[in-house]
Amino acid sequence: MRITLRINNRTHELSLDSRLTLLDALRDVLGLTGTKKGCDQGACGACTVIIEGHRVLSCLTLAAACEGQQIDTIEGLTKGDELHPMQAAFLHCDAFQCGYCTPGQILSAVCAVQEVHAGVPSHVTRDVRQMVNGATLTDEEIRERMSGNLCRCGAYPNIVAAVRQVLAHEVRS
Amino acid sequence: MRAFTFKRSAAAEDAASAVAAGPSAMFLAGGTTLVDLMKVDVLTPDTVVDVRHLGLSGIDVSNDAIAVGAAVTNSQLAWHPAVREWFPVLSQAILSGATTQIRNMATVAGNILQRTRCPYFRDVHASCNRRQPGTGCDALEGFNRGHAVLGVSEHCIATHPSDMCVAMLILDANVHTVRPDGTVRSIPFREFHLAPGDTPHVEVALEHGELITHIVIPHLPAARRSHYLKVRDRASYEFALASAAVVLDLDGDTIRAARLGLGGIATKPWRSIEAEQSLTGRKAADATFRDAAEIALNGAVAREHNLFKIELAKRTIVRAFAAARDVSV
Numbered sequence: 278m279r280i281t282l283r284i285n286n287r288t289h290e291l292s293l294d295s296r297l298t299l300l301d302a303l304r305d306v307l308g309l310t311g312t313k314k315g316c317d318q319g320a321c322g323a324c325t326v327i328i329e330g331h332r333v334l335s336c337l338t339l340a341a342a343c344e345g346q347q348i349d350t351i352e353g354l355t356k357g358d359e360l361h362p363m364q365a366a367f368l369h370c371d372a373f374q375c376g377y378c379t380p381g382q383i384l385s386a387v388c389a390v391q392e393v394h395a396g397v398p399s400h401v402t403r404d405v406r407q408m409v410n411g412a413t414l415t416d417e418e419i420r421e422r423m424s425g426n427l428c429r430c431g432a433y434p435n436i437v438a439a440v441r442q443v444l445a446h447e448v449r450s
Numbered sequence: 451m452r453a454f455t456f457k458r459s460a461a462a463e464d465a466a467s468a469v470a471a472g473p474s475a476m477f478l479a480g481g482t483t484l485v486d487l488m489k490v491d492v493l494t495p496d497t498v499v500d501v502r503h504l505g506l507s508g509i510d511v512s513n514d515a516i517a518v519g520a521a522v523t524n525s526q527l528a529w530h531p532a533v534r535e536w537f538p539v540l541s542q543a544i545l546s547g548a549t550t551q552i553r554n555m556a557t558v559a560g561n562i563l564q565r566t567r568c569p570y571f572r573d574v575h576a577s578c579n580r581r582q583p584g585t586g587c588d589a590l591e592g593f594n595r596g597h598a599v600l601g602v603s604e605h606c607i608a609t610h611p612s613d614m615c616v617a618m619l620i621l622d623a624n625v626h627t628v629r630p631d632g633t634v635r636s637i638p639f640r641e642f643h644l645a646p647g648d649t650p651h652v653e654v655a656l657e658h659g660e661l662i663t664h665i666v667i668p669h670l671p672a673a674r675r676s677h678y679l680k681v682r683d684r685a686s687y688e689f690a691l692a693s694a695a696v697v698l699d700l701d702g703d704t705i706r707a708a709r710l711g712l713g714g715i716a717t718k719p720w721r722s723i724e725a726e727q728s729l730t731g732r733k734a735a736d737a738t739f740r741d742a743a744e745i746a747l748n749g750a751v752a753r754e755h756n757l758f759k760i761e762l763a764k765r766t767i768v769r770a771f772a773a774a775r776d777v778s779v
Contacts, residue, residue, distance in 0.1 A: 278456060333551050337482050337486055400546050405541045425551045
């Protein structure tokens with residue numbers, strides 16, 4: 278079937294099998310291999326991309342269902358040679374070892390910070406009626422909000438530190 | 451994955467007709483259940499009809515109720531200011547399930563229609579009456595630690611996995627649908643999910659091709675004092691071993707009325723009206739809640755590996771009610 282995908286502000290006219298997941302379309306058809314295939318069954322978060330501003334799993338998304346939607350991948354995060362603040366924070370905090378889960382972690386973290394700025398609660402928020410605040414957000418909150426991204430190297434403490442660094446910086450500015 | 455035709459409809463009736471036209475056609479919303487189960491060959495539709503573009507993505511708040519479009523995502527509902535204010539138990543239940551990525555994809559209707567996580571249902575080489583009627587149930591004598599103790603039958607003991615549905619059930623939500631001929635109806639939540647009985651493959655009260663359009667949750671002032679407690683093997687991103695959704699209507703420290711729903715231990719979202727009624731007029735003390743918990747689990751049937759769930763569920767109920775009692779409203 279023929280579909281049009283809008284990825285990182287570029288339009289791609291494609292002829293695809295209806296069975297193709299967005300993950301496989303990105304990697305195998307478009308050569309955008311920054312998005313990683315981990316479990317391929319919605320358990321690990323390595324394939325996280327952003328659709329219409331929300332983080333989702335590309336392995337459980339059919340490419341055909343993405344017609345007309347804005348898709349953002351790790352390749353679209355930099356501005357020219359300038360790293361996104363979350364990418365810079367991951368480098369600064371040494372928030373990865375093998376790096377395989379890192380693109381998904383970074384995209385998920387970018388959205389997690391936006392969600393905190395929007396004030397929305399998580400499972401560990403004491404009172405869902407209250408707006409959460411980036412300046413006072415606990416590590417428990419960051420871990421819960423990032424629980425959809427597994428890291429088998431166990432870089433979690435430094436991932437939490439990277440998210441905390443971006444939150445602190447954005448709250449200051 | 452097996453080949454299928456992908457269709458996108460622009461109107462609810464068209465989508466219903468498109469699915470009704472093919473015996474193995476299915477609706478696709480967020481895909482977190484359907485695409486997952488198509489990959490492992492458990493669901494094999496020849497036609498998939500995308501229903502995320504039917505104009506069913508709104509949340510309408512009125513003085514009487516909140517009407518939630520079928521394609522509203524789990525995140526949108528859990529994060530909505532009116533849901534957090536009126537129905538904390540619903541927001542908490544949704545946020546306790548899965549991860550942000552999955553809640554951003556999964557729709558409210560899809561959550562209601564999600565399939566069991568029983569490993570024998572998900573394995574096409576295992577015997578499963580729910581997946582393939584009449585083949586038997588490998589869970590009965592297999593590894594059934596995660597399985598149900600309430601609403602079970604000799605044909606199926608699979609647990610209903612939803613957290614959201616447990617809260618929807620005690621809030622007396624109504625599921626609104628449209629059929630291929632254009633007729634609409636409203637199904638009370640308590641009648642929507644079916645215990646397995648002799649027909650475990652019949653899971654919900656929908657006809658083939660009948661499409662959920664929205665869910666209406668009537669206003670319940672007492673629900674400001676509500677709580678969802680989920681107990682599981684990990685701190686996050688895991689299905690419930692036992693969960694309790696509760697609403698407490700208090701007059702001082704006396705209970706005027708209570709509601710109690712249970713997840714993780716039953717074959718469908720579970721509510722114990724008897725336990726609720728036992729609380730009326732009594733003091734909101736842990737001992738009272740324990741009495742209600744005993745009633746709620748009366749008749750529970752355990753298998754080899756899930757006996758612990760009966761006591762776990764009772765303690766979960768007591769703690770959930772205690773948490774609701776201590777909410778400052």
